[in-house]
Amino acid sequence: MKKIEFKGTKFLFFVIIIHILIFLFDRQNSSLSLEKSYEVLLKLLPIFLMIIVITTLINYFLKPKSIMKHFGKDSGIKAWIYTVLGGIVSHGPMYVWYPMLTQLRQNGLKDGLLATFMYTRSIKIPFIPIMIDYFGVLFTVVLFIYIIIGGVLQGIIIEALSKK
Amino acid sequence: MKENNSLLEALKKAILGLFSMLPMLFTIILLLGIFDTYITKEMLASLFISNNLIDTVIGTSLGAVLTGNPMISYILGGELTNAGVSLYAVTAFVLSWVTLGLIQLPAELEIFGLRFTFYRTLFTFIFTILISLLTVSTVNLILS
Numbered sequence: 001m002k003k004i005e006f007k008g009t010k011f012l013f014f015v016i017i018i019h020i021l022i023f024l025f026d027r028q029n030s031s032l033s034l035e036k037s038y039e040v041l042l043k044l045l046p047i048f049l050m051i052i053v054i055t056t057l058i059n060y061f062l063k064p065k066s067i068m069k070h071f072g073k074d075s076g077i078k079a080w081i082y083t084v085l086g087g088i089v090s091h092g093p094m095y096v097w098y099p100m101l102t103q104l105r106q107n108g109l110k111d112g113l114l115a116t117f118m119y120t121r122s123i124k125i126p127f128i129p130i131m132i133d134y135f136g137v138l139f140t141v142v143l144f145i146y147i148i149i150g151g152v153l154q155g156i157i158i159e160a161l162s163k164k
Numbered sequence: 165m166k167e168n169n170s171l172l173e174a175l176k177k178a179i180l181g182l183f184s185m186l187p188m189l190f191t192i193i194l195l196l197g198i199f200d201t202y203i204t205k206e207m208l209a210s211l212f213i214s215n216n217l218i219d220t221v222i223g224t225s226l227g228a229v230l231t232g233n234p235m236i237s238y239i240l241g242g243e244l245t246n247a248g249v250s251l252y253a254v255t256a257f258v259l260s261w262v263t264l265g266l267i268q269l270p271a272e273l274e275i276f277g278l279r280f281t282f283y284r285t286l287f288t289f290i291f292t293i294l295i296s297l298l299t300v301s302t303v304n305l306i307l308s
Contacts, residue, residue, distance in 0.1 A: 004180055008188030015194045022198065029201050037197030044193070044239070048182060051235075055178035060171050091181075095268055098275050105276070114276070115284050119291070122262040126178075127235045134242025135251075138306060143255065143299045150291045158283050 043133070050129040058089065058125055083113045083155070084148055087120030094118065112159025119151035185233060192236050196243050203247075216252045220296050223253030224289060227260030231268070237261035256296035263288045 023030040090097060101114060123144050131140045212219045227237065241258040245251055264285065273281045 004184050006187050007184055008191055012187040012191040012194075015191045018198065019194060033194075033197035033201040035197070036200045037193045040193050040196050040239070040243070044189075052175070052178045052182055055181060056171070056175045059174035059177055094265065095271055098271065102275055111280050111283075114280070115287070118284065119263055119288060122234070122259055124234045124262075127238060130235055130238045130242075134238060134245065136303075139299065139303050142302050142306075143259075143295070146295045146299050146302075147259070150295045154287045154291050157287060158280075161283055162280070 044130070047129045047133055051126050054128070055126040079110075079113060080116065080152055080155070083116045084120045084151065087117045087151065088123045088125060090117075090121055094121065110159055111162040112155035112157075114155075115158040116151045116155030119154055120148060122147055185235070188233065188236065192239060196239070200243070200247070212250055212253055214250070216250070216297065216300075217293075219250045219253040220256045220293050223250075223256030223296065224260045224264070224292050226253075227257040227292075228264035228266055228289070230261060231265050232261075234258075234262050251300050252296055255299055256292055259292045259296060260289075263292060 019030065019034070022033065101109070101117075105111075105114060128140060135143075212222060230237075237258045241254045244257070245254045269281065269285070272284075276284075
């Protein structure tokens with residue numbers, strides 16, 4: 001099994017030290033803050049399970065790699081559709097995608113499509129349950145619709161400006 | 165059999181992905197406990213001036229400075245909303261957390277050039293404000 005690379009361990013260590021200090025100097029608020037953290041954790045546990053299920057289904061059925069194969073290669077409306085889909089299914093931080101995007105840009109990827117891809121990355125399918133839990137279904141749906149419209153509009157404007 | 169294997173692989177990948185984030189998640193959850201105990205609603209409210217546009221700009225700027233997994237921004241944003249911070253500001257915060265990133269700006273500049281990076285950052289900032297205002301207004305309109 002692949003070894004897990006934990007992220008943020010130093011930061012966690014730092015926060016544990018803060019908690020120890022609070023415990024030493026303000027015992028009453030220390031237990032209160034731990035209680036509040038426990039409440040947040042309990043609220044999030046079922047959502048974590050849903051995130052695992054959704055991420056599994058995306059990786060299995062949507063196959064981000066096969067969608068990304070089309071990104072930057074098609075033209076017209078198809079190009080915009082694959083760009084939006086590519087943005088939505090692309091995982092990880094933006095800088096991970098820089099090498100591939102650089103290559104695609106050298107091969108003719110339009111600046112507008114690049115901008116749209118970078119904006120629609122703000123839709124994260126695996127984290128939808130957590131957004132719904134905090135903000136509701138209506139808010140999530142409306143926000144995602146506006147992100148797609150805004151991402152495409154932004155791409156069109158940047159594309160027009162890049163031709164000047 | 166091969167399909168079962170790939171489904172299992174996908175599940176393993178998803179579990180590993182979430183597990184790798186556990187220290188960061190525990191950190192945020194512990195910080196939220198401290199935050200909730202020591203930061204009062206009055207303190208939070210003083211950061212925002214109850215003007216939808218300006219609060220949205222503040223939220224956008226805050227999200228652009230901070231960085232990390234989007235899930236963290238949802239949790240922080242959700243808890244800020246529960247604490248009484250304007251939904252306009254929180255929406256902008258959550259959105260700019262992913263779309264804008266001051267930390268990655270030098271790398272973007274180096275890779276995509278000044279012209280593209282300038283336009284992208286400028287329009288992302290503008291669109292994040294517009295989308296946040298439109299989203300909350302639309303939701304309020306539908307619910308009214």
